[in-house]
Amino acid sequence: MIDDPVISRTDRTRRAILEAAYTLFISQGYAATSMRQVAERAGLALGSIYNHFASKEDIFSSVLIDRHPYHQILPHLTEARGNTMDEFVRDAASRLVDELEKRPEFLNLMLIELVEFKGKHAPLLFEKIFPDIQILIGRMAVFQDDLRPIPLPMMIRAFIGMFFSYFLTGLLLKDLMPPAMQENSLETFVNIFLNGIKQPSQAENELSTHSSTPETL
């Protein structure tokens, strides 16, 4: 064979199909995307797709597995650095939000899976991301002494949930929220989370602006 044996012609075509389908799914949803659109974007005839995938849903589940947001986000989190709990959480939060803001589209994949497939591919997915979660838990364990007695997996779930929803609410409401609802909002979320998980003895350094009364409304 003359061609690169590592990336065969078949592989390249298969990837082109997945790439095209990914782009179309996230911008239109699954049901609203036609196989003809996928074919055109991938540069082949409609019929040719079926040499690589058995059906439309087969394409979707393949896209889901190798483009799922968790898969892109968790590795960034496992790279988070910091000498203290505060630094680590801040670094992780800003990596997470950066990544989400850089590619807001790929959240759609997860939402499509939820709405149009009722989460039926979730087991497949969880299997894939579990190792990353284990790594993340391991990295957090270093700071055990600074933490309240909360199971680490629960904390990670709370962390991801909190900042995912920070991003989602911002996305949905960005032009509509009253200013008080968005000023320094990431910093505020980080502080709520940090105070929520840290041992009370450490909780005071720099995070609480002590005597001032809360802003009204």
Place this chain on the structure above:
Amino acid sequence: MIDDPVISRTDRTRRAILEAAYTLFISQGYAATSMRQVAERAGLALGSIYNHFASKEDIFSSVLIDRHPYHQILPHLTEARGNTMDEFVRDAASRLVDELEKRPEFLNLMLIELVEFKGKHAPLLFEKIFPDIQILIGRMAVFQDDLRPIPLPMMIRAFIGMFFSYFLTGLLLKDLMPPAMQENSLETFVNIFLNGIKQPSQAENELSTHSSTPETL
């Protein structure tokens, strides 16, 4: 006229269409639901729908406005009671999660709006729910002295986000998560949130199990 003038025949038909469309949209998504399915479920001929709605999207935006989850959830939150901050937040959290668990479907409406319409109806919606948010902010203001200096709207955003995502992650991963990720998980979320927003002086009562070391992994 013999018929009840308050609920006219036209009104009843219109409602039947909205009810049918709502049920179908949340279970299949928007694009995957056909006007013929809506007509059949509402008990009329396809053509008749167009006497009440201009288009399929017109039906969707009408459904979105009067069935949106926020609209059903925020009133429950404004009814939350409690003499202390802790009681109030616990009551609100359990109301929110109860409501979500009672009707997990209606989250789909919001997700469909996000995926298939990219949030284009959000302004319309926000206008409708803003009064409820104001009420909620007012009720929280009673506890100002127990709170860290965080703008109240930010706190509400954090609250809703945290427990929405608690629900979502539970829904997606319920059978897959390691046990440590779900035991007493709502209670843990509530505690993280409470410790995150309370003044440190009050933060200690009952919430922190002081000396024990965190569970590993």
Place this chain on the structure above:
DNA sequence: CCTACCGATCGGTAGG
């Protein structure tokens, strides 16, 4: 990998 086709179904409308 393509051409040409299948039956089914789509959103929407005319005309009454």
Place this chain on the structure above:
DNA sequence: CCTACCGATCGGTAGG
């Protein structure tokens, strides 16, 4: 409010 229809498009396949 219904019947009957429009042109367009759907996922998928046969056959080469």
